[in-house]
Amino acid sequence: MRTTTKRLLPLFAATAVLGMFGASGAALAEGHGGGHDATTLEAHLTELNDSGASGTAWVTVEGNEVTVKMENTGLLAGSPHAQHIHIGGENQCPDPDMEGSGEDGAIQVSDAHHDYGDIATSLTTEGDTSPDSGLAVDRFPVGDDPYERTIEVSDEVAADIVDGKGVIVIHGVDHNGSGEYDGDVVSDLDPELPSEATDPAACGTLDVSQMGAWPEGGAETGSGTTAGIEQSGAMLAGGGLLTAAAAGAFALRRRSTESTQV
Numbered sequence: 001m002r003t004t005t006k007r008l009l010p011l012f013a014a015t016a017v018l019g020m021f022g023a024s025g026a027a028l029a030e031g032h033g034g035g036h037d038a039t040t041l042e043a044h045l046t047e048l049n050d051s052g053a054s055g056t057a058w059v060t061v062e063g064n065e066v067t068v069k070m071e072n073t074g075l076l077a078g079s080p081h082a083q084h085i086h087i088g089g090e091n092q093c094p095d096p097d098m099e100g101s102g103e104d105g106a107i108q109v110s111d112a113h114h115d116y117g118d119i120a121t122s123l124t125t126e127g128d129t130s131p132d133s134g135l136a137v138d139r140f141p142v143g144d145d146p147y148e149r150t151i152e153v154s155d156e157v158a159a160d161i162v163d164g165k166g167v168i169v170i171h172g173v174d175h176n177g178s179g180e181y182d183g184d185v186v187s188d189l190d191p192e193l194p195s196e197a198t199d200p201a202a203c204g205t206l207d208v209s210q211m212g213a214w215p216e217g218g219a220e221t222g223s224g225t226t227a228g229i230e231q232s233g234a235m236l237a238g239g240g241l242l243t244a245a246a247a248g249a250f251a252l253r254r255r256s257t258e259s260t261q262v
């Protein structure tokens with residue numbers, strides 16, 4: 001109990017500091033032109049190919065650093081799931097009811113390309129994150145394993161994600177319910193793999209977090225969109241006092257980062 005109290009104290013201090021700058025945190029957001037602003041985006045992943053999979057991804061972009069956190073459910077247990085940020089096409093997820101070129105109309109990788117384009121970043125657990133690692137099956141999460149990693153991307157990819165062009169796709173669908181990737185249809189991405197290993201299982205577009213998600217109504221009438229971006233980090237933390245504390249910590253971290261960049 002004592003340890004818990006100690007650990008919380010800096011958070012309460014951060015809350016107090018946040019209070020001095022006003023509940024919106026906007027004061028901290030204004031008045032700096034040169035630094036990198038952090039943008040937080042969210043994707044709600046829904047199933048493709050009747051996979052039963054769904055999930056949420058939170059992405060923060062700050063300069064060339066992209067932090068991705070994902071929590072998923074319903075993915076095939078015990079098997080790796082390739083996952084990427086796609087950019088291009090119509091920057092959207094395919095219609096889950098579309099007729100694909102796979103077995104019984106399953107949506108394959110090439111079927112969805114028109115909607116969400118190429119792999120921009122491979123969300124591997126370690127090592128390379130370029131499109132080259134798109135099928136590095138030994139470096140992707142297994143089953144519903146949660147994911148969190150900060151990766152470096154190009155200026156262009158960072159800008160595209162901030163512009164809302166990113167689509168998160170998780171691959172790997174057990175169409176025949178065998179408990180593993182198998183079947184006669186080969187992947188249209190790699191003929192060495194069964195199509196089940198690469199068919200998309202869930203998809204969600206990365207959209208900038210909205211003010212509407214902020215739990216305390218007052219901030220919504222505050223000083224505009226910049227405040228929304230400031231607070232989006234806090235939305236991830238949940239409701240109540242801890243959210244306010246996290247917002248303070250978030251703002252403080254940003255401020256210290258900026259001072260080293262001047």
Ligand SMILES: [Cu+2]
Pocket residue numbers: 082083084086119169170171
């Ligand atoms: Cu992909």
